[in-house]
């Protein structure tokens with residue numbers, strides 16, 4: 001059995017070493033679909049949507065209207081921090097693939113205690129027509 005829920009937030013980023021437009025400061029309306037697979041618990045649910053929303057919102061809140069900045073991107077990092085802008089520092093290039101993997105890891109940690117959940121899939125859409133998807137066991 002599977003359940004899934006979509007979540008949305010706004011976030012800026014850039015790919016510092018990209019040869020094209022992605023090196024510029026820009027943002028996306030991100031959409032993430034979290035899919036969970038497992039067996040039903042005593043309440044006949046994989047997880048209560050309310051609990052899933054609480055878990056995911058806690059992860060998304062620091063990202064929403066923040067700039068996702070690679071730690072080594074000193075030009076942008078220093079500008080954001082020195083001017084008190086909302087910044088979310090990461091040790092990786094902020095491709096959709098890496099963001100999906102990062103969110104998958106954070107979600108996995110939060111779902112460890114749910115023994116009935118076996119697999120998780122995170123689909124991250126940067127725009128309407130592209131997505132990166134990562135999945136793992138819980």
Ligand SMILES: [Zn+2]
Nearest residue numbers: 013022026028
């Ligand atoms: Zn982008």
